[in-house]
Amino acid sequence: MLTLELVRVTERAAVASSLLRGRGQEKAADQAAVDAMRRELNNLPIDGTVVIGEGERDEAPMLFIGERVGTGKGPKVDIAVDPLEGTTLCAKDMPGSIAVMAMAEGGTLLAAPDVYMEKIAVGPGYPPGIVDLDRSPEENIKALAKAKGVEPKDVTVLILERPRHEDLIRRVRSLGCGIRLITDGDIMGVIFTSMPGETGIDLYMGIGAAPEGVIAAGALRCIGGQMQGRLILDTPEKRERAKKMGVTDPNRKYELTDLARGDVVVAATGVTDGALLDGVRFKDGHVETDTIVYRSSTGTVRRIKAEHRNIEKFHLEP
DSSP states (O other), X not given: OHHHHHHHHHHHHHHHHHTTTTSSOHHHHHHHHHHHHHHHHXXXXXXXXXXXXXXXXXXXXXXOTTOEESOSOSOXXXXXXXXXXXXXXXXXXXXXXXXXEEEXXXXXXOOOOSOEEXXXXXOSSSOXXXXXTTSOHHHHHHHHHHHHTSXXXXXXXXXXXXXXXXXXXXXXXXXXXXXXXXXXXXXXXXXXXXXXXXXXXXXXXXXXXXXXXXXXXXXXXXXXXXXXXXXXXXXXXXXXXXXXXXXXXXXXXXXXXXXXXXXXXXXXXXXXXXXXXXXXXXXXXXXXXXXXXXXXXXXXXXEEEEEESXXXXXXXXX
16 A cells, blocks of 8 residues: 555655746755655655655755654655656756655665765676676676677666766777766666666666665665665765764675665656656646556566546645
């Protein structure tokens, strides 16, 4: 039942932020998603704690790390949220913006500070340890190509387009690989590796936000694949923040089940049209949403296209 409840949470956040598509108002769109997501989370019959949020202190009105959500009457659960992944994409009405969250049994999602994380991910069907953060990009690509039975040039890598990745991009291209560069949205970037036949993506590499890394790991737990992450704690202040959250080894390499274990449910609703999800549609008298839901314990992937007729429940602002 909670699986379907999560769908309502991401649907509400997606619809709220979609009202600001193309308006150039990143903060306002994010705030609309946060407000809607918090409102719906607090209606759920759970005793929830936000372990991955949009800040580490109660800087209202963000959903902050440590915030308690739900009615308090129900199972203890960890919550990881990204109310609007791809705020810039939404503000520019570009493809790939989503509202996404994960829920798991209490104490099973990595509680990490809001810092960067080095990540690498591949889809299912490969031997354990096929890629590793401690190997070079070239070694990882060659190992993956060998396992696929192809040449390295036939491997396609997804990388966030950032100045920090200039050397990584150069090294990957030196092997003749194809690279798909994305401007935002690395949760979906990791998920794309789980369906290379549809997306054309074999490997995800690079540095992105740690919160998105935990949510993406939750999705891979449900649909198969391998992922590693390492927090980038490159200042004393970041290391101290991490220590307060229980991170005792600042150089630890986290495996998939270190990031997300137990029974994990992940829901994502499209805000703008994307490769996997359609964006919100406003029709005469109703709203249409497109959501995908993953659950690890059953290996289930549900696609939910919904028509919402009782639209006043969305608390839409003009």
